[in-house]
Amino acid sequence: MEGIVLGGTRSGVGKTVATLAVLRALDDTGRAVQPAKAGPDFIDPSHHERVAGRPSRTLDRWLQGEEGLRRNYRRGEGDVCVVEGVMGLYDGDASSTAMVAEALDLPIVLVVDAKAGMESVAATALGFREFAARTGRDVDVVGVIAQRAHGGRHEAGIRDALPEELTYFGRIPPTDELEISDRHLGLHMGDESPIEDDALDAAAKHLRVNRLLDLARTPPVPDAASAAVSPSASGRERTEKRVAVARDDAFCFYYPATIERLRERAEVVTFAPTDGDELPDCDGVYLPGGYPELRAPALAESSALDQLADRSADGLPILGECGGLIALSESLTTTDGERHEMVGALPADVTMHDRYRALDHVELEAKTDALTASGGSTVRGHEFHYSSAEVGSDARFAFDVVRGDGIDDGRDGLTEHRTLGTYCHVHPESGAFDAFVESL
Structure with a gap:
């Protein structure tokens, strides 16, 4: 071409x-x-x-x-x-x-x-x-x-x-x-x-x-x-798992290659939390980034988010990136001072700001085995957000930040049960989504 x-x-x-x-x-x-x-x-x-x-x-x-x-x-x-x-x-x-x-x-x-x-x-x-x-x-x-x-x-x-x-x-x-x-x-x-x-x-x-x-x-x-599939995907077979991917105005930041890789490895079903969709029957959930701050009232009333709270506590693997991290947090406060309840799966309160808080290519190193990486391995991604997260004193993080800002004090990947939220958007070439499917 x-x-x-x-x-x-x-x-x-x-x-x-x-x-x-x-x-x-x-x-x-x-x-x-x-x-x-x-x-x-x-x-x-x-x-x-x-x-x-x-x-x-x-x-x-x-x-x-x-x-x-x-x-x-x-x-x-x-x-x-x-x-x-x-x-x-x-x-x-x-x-x-x-x-x-x-x-x-x-x-x-x-x-x-x-x-x-x-x-x-x-x-x-x-x-x-x-x-x-x-x-x-x-x-x-x-x-x-x-x-x-x-x-x-x-x-x-x-x-x-x-x-x-x-x-x-x-x-x-x-x-x-x-x-x-x-x-x-x-x-x-x-x-x-x-x-x-x-x-x-x-x-x-x-x-x-x-x-x-x-x-x-x-x-x-x-x-x-070099023309073969990426090393991260080589030898990986298709599974019988089912992954639910949020896709609406609040969750609209995803790479086409990510959806392609997920479809290669599992069945993918989409749902629109801000349009009233229920959480589909699934083995894992991916919440990509987007504009949750623009749809905060609809998210706060979403039945799918209520279901995510229950399923997270039950141990369902859930991955949220940036906007997905925000949705998985306890609350979101917009720039006009309005506070909205979110899923509450991760111990963080998120606040939106008028100026961006981070913009960079990112590298993360996994402290231990996580949903998207094995212990000691690294993944590369990108962060660009106007929000900050105040995390609980008992918060646990899956990654140390090698390059970038992360969520808090050089750490990213807020984790609870089998739920993981990052400010970092990763590409499937990193192997993160293969690891996610294999964790289901």
Whole structure:
């Protein structure tokens, strides 16, 4: 599968809108398009999926390792893959856009904000290209998409200033119809604030899609050993277990690869706690992250959460990540001071804040055997949250934090009975979800 990477000069430059316009332009050519996202984001991929009609692949060197990253790329379906970058092209010590492009040997199209520039757009792009050469990075910046650029003289000035080695791939016009609302944790989800199809169609017409296709490349074919399934899953057979996964507005942050891995190992059933669903009959429960703070009253009244409290005390394996951790705690206090009762399975009271409390790639080391790791082993993940947890004096933790913040004083994985809650989101390449299924 051929691919291109859309990298930005910085965060907030408009990579997501440019990516959606490229997805729409490629779809209009009749090509089957596979979206992907560099980095651990859950929100941008929800916009990708709405436009492309298939889940967006997560590509992160820290979460997956280089071979795991390549495996996840190859699991995509389509003729061409469009990878949206994270932050600025070179930003991120654990997994930058440049690292992802280098691991896959894909060309990079730089998204540059042209709102107040012409020749300077070319100078910026050339600087990003030369930076790779000067620092010995094996990345290939092949051209630009001019974000928020007008036509006519503005567009011509940008295009004509580009040196021969940089291709002009078109522009994204400045219009309010191409803006996506944001809030804490990033943009609104794709089904909440989608860009209208007509606006995307109009933007796609300004892109030189055939030039993009001409420069797209296929990553090198790996050898048979590295092309196999991840080591964490090798030799693992399908079980007869049943895993209940919460999926609604409060629990909407999950990697497609996680659900794929769970389905490979067990039967998966979904339920929507905030929509009144009961807890399904199951051998284990996965509560992914999301926005429990936005649905706190509905969660507090949820019969499924009442059932989770009883099943947790009975020893049912329950895994909650970030938003799932919050739901499993005793209470949630929102920024307006309203306190809501949660499941009460874990000895913590959670409070939301106006500013984020943690943002980083994470590594955890298991103190003893836990739901997602054996004693002494490590898992890698990511944390980004606006909440803090005040834990009880008798709280027990499954993990020491090697990198990141965790829940409390360098510890993560609050545990009680067979319930585990972490601020850390892990990827299935870590083996965490295989361990979870095998613990059922």
